[in-house]
Amino acid sequence: MKDYSRNFLFYPPLALASGTWGLGENLFKYYSPAEVKETFGVLVTKGISLKPRIGNLPPRIWETPCGLINSIGLANPGVKEFKKIFLTGLLKTEVKIFVNLYGEEIEDFVALAEEFKGTGVSGLELNISCPNVKKGGIAFASQPEVVKELVKEVRKVWEGSLWVKLSPVGPVLDVAKACESSGADAIVCANTYPGLVVIEGEKVLKGGVSGPAIKPLTLRLVYELSREVSIPIVGCGGIASAKDVLDYFVCGAKAVEIGTAFLIDPELAKKIAKELKEKWDM
Amino acid sequence: MQKVKIILNKKEAPGIFLMGLDVGKEYTKKCSPGQFVRLKAWDSFDPLVPRPFTIHAVKDERLYILYQVRGKGTRFLCRMEPGEEVEISPPMGNAFPQLKDYVLCAGGVGSAGFGFLLQEAERGSYPLPKKFYYAARTGELLARAQFFQNFSVPLALITEDGSLGKKGLITDVLKEELKEERPGAILACGPLPMLKAVAKLGEELGIKVHVVLETFLACGEGFCMGCVIPLKNGKYAYLCKTGPTFPAEEIDFERL
Numbered sequence: 052m053k054d055y056s057r058n059f060l061f062y063p064p065l066a067l068a069s070g071t072w073g074l075g076e077n078l079f080k081y082y083s084p085a086e087v088k089e090t091f092g093v094l095v096t097k098g099i100s101l102k103p104r105i106g107n108l109p110p111r112i113w114e115t116p117c118g119l120i121n122s123i124g125l126a127n128p129g130v131k132e133f134k135k136i137f138l139t140g141l142l143k144t145e146v147k148i149f150v151n152l153y154g155e156e157i158e159d160f161v162a163l164a165e166e167f168k169g170t171g172v173s174g175l176e177l178n179i180s181c182p183n184v185k186k187g188g189i190a191f192a193s194q195p196e197v198v199k200e201l202v203k204e205v206r207k208v209w210e211g212s213l214w215v216k217l218s219p220v221g222p223v224l225d226v227a228k229a230c231e232s233s234g235a236d237a238i239v240c241a242n243t244y245p246g247l248v249v250i251e252g253e254k255v256l257k258g259g260v261s262g263p264a265i266k267p268l269t270l271r272l273v274y275e276l277s278r279e280v281s282i283p284i285v286g287c288g289g290i291a292s293a294k295d296v297l298d299y300f301v302c303g304a305k306a307v308e309i310g311t312a313f314l315i316d317p318e319l320a321k322k323i324a325k326e327l328k329e330k331w332d333m
Numbered sequence: 334m335q336k337v338k339i340i341l342n343k344k345e346a347p348g349i350f351l352m353g354l355d356v357g358k359e360y361t362k363k364c365s366p367g368q369f370v371r372l373k374a375w376d377s378f379d380p381l382v383p384r385p386f387t388i389h390a391v392k393d394e395r396l397y398i399l400y401q402v403r404g405k406g407t408r409f410l411c412r413m414e415p416g417e418e419v420e421i422s423p424p425m426g427n428a429f430p431q432l433k434d435y436v437l438c439a440g441g442v443g444s445a446g447f448g449f450l451l452q453e454a455e456r457g458s459y460p461l462p463k464k465f466y467y468a469a470r471t472g473e474l475l476a477r478a479q480f481f482q483n484f485s486v487p488l489a490l491i492t493e494d495g496s497l498g499k500k501g502l503i504t505d506v507l508k509e510e511l512k513e514e515r516p517g518a519i520l521a522c523g524p525l526p527m528l529k530a531v532a533k534l535g536e537e538l539g540i541k542v543h544v545v546l547e548t549f550l551a552c553g554e555g556f557c558m559g560c561v562i563p564l565k566n567g568k569y570a571y572l573c574k575t576g577p578t579f580p581a582e583e584i585d586f587e588r589l
Contacts, residue, residue, distance in 0.1 A: 070557070077554045080423075097558075105569060108588060112551050112559030117378040119551060123558050126569070263378040291378065314552040315382050316334045316373075316420075 060237055060283045060305040061092035061147060063324050065296070068287055068310030069095045069151035069176060069216070070123065072317075074137045075144075081317040087144050090324040094146050095308065096133075098153040098178050101162060103129035110256050113248050118262030118289075119311055120246050125153050125181060125188075130166045138170060147173035149214065153181060153188070157201045164209040174212030177205065177235075179226075180219075180242035181259070189245070192218035195225035202233035214285065217241045219265075219272055227280045237283040239308060240273050262311040263289045270302050277303025291319065293326035334373060334383065334420040340395060342413050346476035348402045349442055350411050351389070356396045356421060364388050364396065366450035366459065367429030367545070367578055371422035371553050372398070374413055380405040383422060385550045387446035387522075387577075390480075396421075399445040399477060425553045426577050429459070430543055432518045436511075437465040437486075438503055438531055440523020441474060446545065447522070448477065451484040462486050463516055466506060468523075472497025504530045511538055518543065520578070525589070532581035542581035546589075548572050563588035 072078055074097055082090065106126025113120050127133065141148050150172050154160040164175055179198060181188035191198055198215070206213060215230045217223060219241035230238050243259025250256055269288025277284050286304030290296055291312040299307050312319050341353035371383035384406035386398040402411050413419065429450055437447050444467055453459045465484075468491035469475045475497060481488050490498025491506050499506050504527075507519075515538060521531045522545035535542035548560045553573045560572035563585040570576065570583075 073554070073556045073558065077556065080554070105567075106558065106561065108563065109548065109561045111561050112557060113549055114381050114551075117381060119381060121551075121557065121559055126558050126561075262381055311381075314557050317552075317554065317556070318334065 058305055059092075060285065063090060063092045063327070064306040065091050065320060065324055066093035066095055066149070066285065066306060066308040067091050067313060067320070068308035069178070070097050071310040071313045073097065074128075074133070075141050078317075082321065084144065086321055087146055090321050091146050092306065093149050093173070094141065094144065095149045095151050095176050096141065097127050098125045098151045098181065099127050099130050099133050099163065100125060100153045101130055101159055103127065103132060110250055110254060112258075113250055113256055115246070115248060115260060115262075116264060118260050118264035119314070120248050120256060120258040120260050121243070122256060122258035127153075130163055134166065134170065138172070142171045149174040149176050149212070151176045151178050151216070153178045157197075157204050160201055161204050161208055164205045168208070172211065174214060174236075175205070175209055176214040176216050176239060177201065178216050178242075180216050189218050189221070192223075192226055193221040195222055195229040198226050199229035199233045202230055202235050206234035212236045214239050216287075219244055219269060219288070223272060224276065224279055227276050231280045231282045235282060237285055237305070238276070238280070239285040239287050240276055240304075241269050241288060244268065261289070263291050265289045266295060266298075270298060273299060273304050274302040290323075291315070293323050293330065296323060296327060297330075334371075334422055336418045337421050339413055339415050339417050339419060341397075341415055342411070345399065346474050349474070349476040350400055350402065351477070352398050352400065352410065352413075354396050354398075354419065354421065355394055358394045360424075361391045361394060361396055364391055364424045364449070365428035366453050367446055368424040368426050369553070369577065370396070370398070370424055371550075372410065373420040374406075374409050380409065382551050383420065384410070385425070385553055387545075388424065388449050389445045390448040390452060397448070399442060399448070401442040422553065426573055427575065429520060429545075429578055431460060432520060432543070433460055434517035435460070435462050436516045436519055437462045438507065438519055438521040438523070439465070439467045440503060440527040441469050442476065443521075443523030443527075443545070444477065444481065445522075448480065451481070451486060454486070455484060462520070464489060466491060466503055468492065468503035468506075468527075470494065502530070503527060504534050507531070507534055511540065515540055517541065521545065521581075528581070529586050532584070532586065535581060543578050544581045544584065545578045546572060546576055546584070
């Protein structure tokens with residue numbers, strides 16, 4: 052088997068995806084500090100905005116065949132509260148912390164990036180792909196020129212790693228190239244797919260679809276993008292086994308994020324990391 | 334998630350099953366009445382997430398759930414045989430509140446969690462409820478009525494069709510009986526319309542009502558923030574973090 056180990060963006064090459072582990076409160080119920088380090092190279096926080104966000108009304112989440120659909124609405128305590136209450140604990144993990152940022156305007160992202168200067172945070176993941184908010188989010192992902200401007204402006208104030216989490220829909224390639232040309236260090240491919248379910252024959256839930264159902268779709272995107280852009284790609288979509296991780300590496304990813312699988316069984320990532328280590332004999 | 338052996342999977346009523354699991358004494362020691370466990374009985378991704386079930390009873394190293402077949406997950410579960418294995422999460426959610434001078438109200442399979450509560454109450458680790466009102470559409474749907482009869486707490490059976498116990502809705506019986514002697518509190522679990530009706534009645538009679546709610550649960554650990562319960566103060570609570578039992582007066586039933 053081809054040795055991908057020299058090309059990892061970080062090690063272990065597994066990250067915990069934004070919005071799938073809350074703000075870290077219960078992570079240590081399932082992982083010892085040593086296990087967190089052995090399993091994840093990066094922890095990406097829940098999307099953080101300038102002001103607190105209460106999130107969307109129920110229903111927020113439902114199951115689809117081999118997947119989940121969610122519309123959480125970026126519920127978060129806001130950047131001040133996050134820094135005061137949650138960040139210190141997360142930084143103690145000794146794993147690189149990336150903060151997922153959500154803004155409605157470019158200025159919001161810049162202001163957020165400035166909030167994390169000198170805090171010990173390793174990187175930022177710009178969320179331009181949330182399908183569940185009225186402003187910002189996925190609206191950015193349809194405008195490559197705006198994304199270019201956004202990354203350029205954040206880059207001016209942020210010296211650490213800068214990732215952009217793409218939407219899997221819209222002009223994905225153009226957006227990826229816009230990220231590359233404006234100073235992003237990596238792109239995360241990709242967020243959830245806009246979808247809809249009718250719950251119990253009456254309630255409509257519009258949200259983002261995740262889980263094993265979307266893996267072939269996102270894998271294809273990673274494959275295509277890796278041939279067009281030279282910055283590293285972090286694969287994210289439906290990973291639930293070591294084989295899934297390897298598939299993403301075969302298709303050009305330099306690291307991966309695990310999300311929905313963590314909701315099914317928080318300990319699954321531990322098993323995946325162990326299996327990968329054994330495979331690579333490292 | 335840990336693998337445990339099924340020791341029993343028996344039909345108790347139409348569409349309602351009792352499953353016994355050998356989880357070990359260390360596990361049962363950690364369980365409290367009102368908590369739930371997530372179970373996964375399939376290797377595939379469809380269904381995807383483990384399903385949550387209230388702990389119905391505990392005996393030595395055994396844990397029991399009482400469940401109604403409602404969707405993909407429970408259809409899988411009901412076909413499992415003793416000797417086969419399922420995956421189980423640690424016990425999740427919060428215990429029932431310790432109430433004084435209270436009665437229990439259950440609608441249908443909402444009775445499940447009260448088995449464990451009664452067991453613990455008889456052991457002395459929970460206050461004994463004054464009475465247990467147990468309602469269902471028909472007599473045959475009053476699953477485990479005999480089990481509930483074994484406790485010292487008086488059991489009132491109620492059916493909509495009058496085929497067993499008193500005829501009517503649970504709130505009809507409560508209205509009649511609670512006027513005579515008002516308890517300090519009601520702990521209720523069952524379908525949402527029943528919970529709303531009990532909450533309303535409690536408000537009218539000045540009795541504090543606690544309701545056990547349910548939502549679709551993806552993680553049960555506060556990771557996904559999906560199991561949101563709207564509160565009257567405009568904020569949200571998460572069922573897995575602060576529930577599943579809530580003071581009814583705090584719940585915004587209209588937005589639920």
